[in-house]
Amino acid sequence: MSIPVYLLAIESSCDDTSAAVSCDDKILANVTANQEVHMKYGGVVPELASRAHQQNIVPVVAEALERANVNKSMINGVAFTRGPGLLGSLLVGTSFAKSFALALNLPLIEVNHMQAHVLAHFIKNSNDQTFPQFPFLCLTVSGGHTQIVRINDYLDMEVIGETMDDAAGEAFDKSAKVMGLPYPGGPLIDQFAQQGDALRFKFPHPDMPALNYSFSGLKTSFMNFINKNVLADADFIAKNKNDICASLQKTIIDVLFNKLFKAAELTGIKHIAIAGGVSANSGLRKKLEEQVAEKGWTVFIPPFQYCTDNAGMIAIAGYYKFLQNNFVQQDVTPLARYSI
Numbered sequence: 142m143s144i145p146v147y148l149l150a151i152e153s154s155c156d157d158t159s160a161a162v163s164c165d166d167k168i169l170a171n172v173t174a175n176q177e178v179h180m181k182y183g184g185v186v187p188e189l190a191s192r193a194h195q196q197n198i199v200p201v202v203a204e205a206l207e208r209a210n211v212n213k214s215m216i217n218g219v220a221f222t223r224g225p226g227l228l229g230s231l232l233v234g235t236s237f238a239k240s241f242a243l244a245l246n247l248p249l250i251e252v253n254h255m256q257a258h259v260l261a262h263f264i265k266n267s268n269d270q271t272f273p274q275f276p277f278l279c280l281t282v283s284g285g286h287t288q289i290v291r292i293n294d295y296l297d298m299e300v301i302g303e304t305m306d307d308a309a310g311e312a313f314d315k316s317a318k319v320m321g322l323p324y325p326g327g328p329l330i331d332q333f334a335q336q337g338d339a340l341r342f343k344f345p346h347p348d349m350p351a352l353n354y355s356f357s358g359l360k361t362s363f364m365n366f367i368n369k370n371v372l373a374d375a376d377f378i379a380k381n382k383n384d385i386c387a388s389l390q391k392t393i394i395d396v397l398f399n400k401l402f403k404a405a406e407l408t409g410i411k412h413i414a415i416a417g418g419v420s421a422n423s424g425l426r427k428k429l430e431e432q433v434a435e436k437g438w439t440v441f442i443p444p445f446q447y448c449t450d451n452a453g454m455i456a457i458a459g460y461y462k463f464l465q466n467n468f469v470q471q472d473v474t475p476l477a478r479y480s481i
């Protein structure tokens with residue numbers, strides 16, 4: 142029997158400070174400190190984010206080790222998010238990981254945040270779990286990215302379609318802001334949409350070439366729609382909140398699925414996964430589940446705690462790199478832009 146691999150993993154690419162402790166492909170603890178400081182600004186303020194990471198990182202790591210019941214001396218390696226993300230935020234996690242590894246003489250593993258979102262599917266949660274088979278497609282939808290990824294192996298992935306402007310999460314959050322909802326608005330739109338009529342209002346679908354997306358036009362037309370209606374009736378949003386949210390959410394989901402259907406057809410791949418913060422959306426999850434009967438797909442939906450940014454996904458990506466002795470040295474620097 143092989144010796145178990147214990148990793149400490151750090152995620153700090155945006156506004157969540159997260160630390161996880163893993164043993165092989167199992168996550169023993171996954172602790173995340175959210176930053177409420179951004180709520181009133183309607184979006185993440187980079188300078189405030191890096192300052193909050195500095196305050197959070199030590200207690201978050203200490204709590205993850207304690208909850209996992211793992212002593213520092215048992216750790217075999219340190220994985221961290223190298224990018225893509227906000228540079229100031231990434232610097233905090235990268236510096237912490239480097240110091241921890243240096244002090245304990247441990248190997249350092251750099252992780253691509255977008256690869257990690259996909260690899261969250263390989264976190265072992267139960268004994269009867271089925272994992273995606275290679276090759277599979279993953280729709281990775283977050284606040285910063287919207288990609289269709291073809292996964293050939295754990296660390297062999299290619300982006301076959303992506304957004305040319307805003308991400309799907311941004312479309313949720315910026316539309317929510319127009320409606321006066323706090324940041325991040327995605328989960329709130331999801332919540333209101335569940336009681337609304339998704340066919341009540343119509344919004345335009347972008348016409349993009351190949352497997353690419355665009356959400357900036359939807360954002361503008363949504364803003365114009367709200368402004369026009371509020372001008373006619375100041376209580377328009379309050380009176381129609383659920384229907385507005387349901388109609389907007391349906392539009393975003395339909396746009397996402399149109400290209401996903403096309404990708405599945407073009408590649409002939411029927412193993413389909415979703416990942417990233419927006420994959421927590423109940424409408425998106427439901428629509429994917431429906432495709433089992435409609436398209437004969439085998440679908441993979443990550444548990445909620447591994448959808449939004451978390452260090453558990455960094456740990457699983459780190460584990461597969463650890464098995465390949467894929468380590469970096471102390472001179473490694475974070476990358477704001479870092480393609481898969």
Ligand code: KG4
Pocket residue numbers: 155282283284285286309310311313314325326327328331417418419420421422423448449450
């Ligand atoms: O992956 P993530 O935590 O961070 C990034 O890497 O961006 O994704 C955050 C995004 C935000 O835009 C947030 O509004 C969205 O995921 N989100 C949701 C839901 N939960 C999180 N969007 C729609 N419905 C949800 N339930």
Ligand code: ZN
Pocket residue numbers: 254258283284417418449450
């Ligand atoms: Zn993310």
